[in-house]
Amino acid sequence: MAVYTKQWRAEQAKVKSARSKLTSASKKNGSILSEKANLKATISANQKEIDSLNKGVNYYRKKKSDKKLTKRKTPKPLTAAQKKHISTLQTQIDKANAKLKSSDFKSKASNASSKVSNAQKKLSSAKSERDKYESKRHKTALKRIAAQRKQNAERFLAPHASLHATNSMTGLEVFIFASSESESNESEATTYPIDHDDPVVDHVRRTGKTITVTGWLFDQKAGDRLWSGKKDDVSGAGLVAKTVQKQFQNLRKWQFDGTELVYKSDWVKPGFNHIYYKHLFMTGLEKTLDAPYKGMIQITMTFQFAYKAQVVTKKKTKKNSGKKSKSGTKKKSKKKTIAVKYGMTYWGLAKTYHTTVTQLRKWNGSEKKTMYPDPKMGKYPKRLRVK
Known part of the structure; x- marks a missing residue:
């Protein structure tokens, strides 16, 4: 967003x-x-x-x-x-x-x-x-997100996570106090039956990765009741100055807009498990109101891990001249020339270089001019093309 x-x-x-x-x-x-x-x-x-x-x-x-x-x-x-x-x-x-x-x-x-x-x-x-300008704002937003994350990590010892847009230009971040995080990896196995035995797999294809998070949203007043914070601090108890309803609206807008998100859980002490993923798209958002808590909402989010498709334009390539290969594509032919020596003949060269006498004549001219030395200079007139 x-x-x-x-x-x-x-x-x-x-x-x-x-x-x-x-x-x-x-x-x-x-x-x-x-x-x-x-x-x-x-x-x-x-x-x-x-x-x-x-x-x-x-x-x-x-x-x-x-x-x-x-x-x-x-x-x-x-x-x-x-x-x-x-x-x-x-x-x-x-x-x-x-x-x-x-x-x-x-x-x-x-x-x-x-x-x-x-x-x-x-x-x-x-x-x-x-x-x-967008790039500049994005860099500033990332610095703001990093500062907010550090501030929250120092203050809270509860299971804690944050969510923000991958290409954020505002530094908008929603903090979730996660109670459970799960990761599901799905693959599709193509099988076919065989006689007198179990089916055989001939292909396995990865179909997706799903992240499910259940946790709580808190506003500043709820944060003050649960954790101590500085009164004159911009973010109060380390939480953004927004109601839980507004935070939920931010999450819902990310979902509706199909915004690519970054989810990172912060388990302050080193060695604890955590989930940190980029390229997430929110596919499910649910809030549970089974208890009248003030300034608190329990939510469940489902994310799909995926990369955004990129359109690749094909560059125009020049047509190669030459013989076609077995696959049907043309291979560029390389010219080869040799120095004429005494005793050479077009027939012998055609046999050596896998060509024909007719082709040698097309490339070089008549053998009467190319295969005999210049009477004045005592040298052969030029090099011969054989490929």
Whole structure:
């Protein structure tokens, strides 16, 4: 559960405003890009139609089944309707080109693109500032939680536990005087029967870990009655200045919001058992009112241990060239070259390096040029690729 400060709300408002401006700028830029695409499409479609009409004037098919066109000796004259249609199409092309090349349209498109870029930078900056503030508050909250836990550990010798949000920004902590703590680990065994014997297990899968805690919530007055505390201390007898009803509401909100929690039991003297778990989610919360105690409530909480799922985006990988492996994935082929020596032949190299003479010719050229020394230099012309 997070209690947001004025500064956090201001930082969040900046993020919201920056996101809104980015959406508006992107919408406007998208409209201009769409208009630009439509103008280009008009030019392309009209030009194709004009070319098609001109083609019909200069070329013809001798037979309907002929794929090739035959050029006319004398161009066929255009009809009045065709001339008018070409004129209309050309006018549309000229208007579209004029708009695309106009300084106003170019300036409009450039400004829209620039606004999107600036809005993205502002949104990124606003998010960064908010995240920095949240991180700072989280560190402060952890220090406050540690101080509260230490204070309570020094004052109480009863079985004592605390609960707070994993990513707390407020330092809010609920203290529970636990009377019992239990941990249950569940696994699922997949079995199948066999003849004349007990079933056989072929797979065991862990299904969950459940933590159950039963204890008491106390307010400051109840704490004063049971344990001595300093009157001028901020937390009274080491308990937060909240009624048990308010503490229960905090627990219930954590449950309803699905907040990830940290539970730690403090058994002051070393050597005692205790439970300390992160990544807990409250799945059950029960209060028992079987006795009219003032400032005290008995509760039972059930937690499920689990890690929050994280979405992992796959990175785009370049396609590898080469032969496919048995599993179907392509293996990247490594090139290998060798120096040409006296007595070598393409046939011998193909046999040695498990390739073909045809492939060697494709890589290196004819053996007449690659397998004989340069008459002037007395050296072989170059290295040969064999893989």
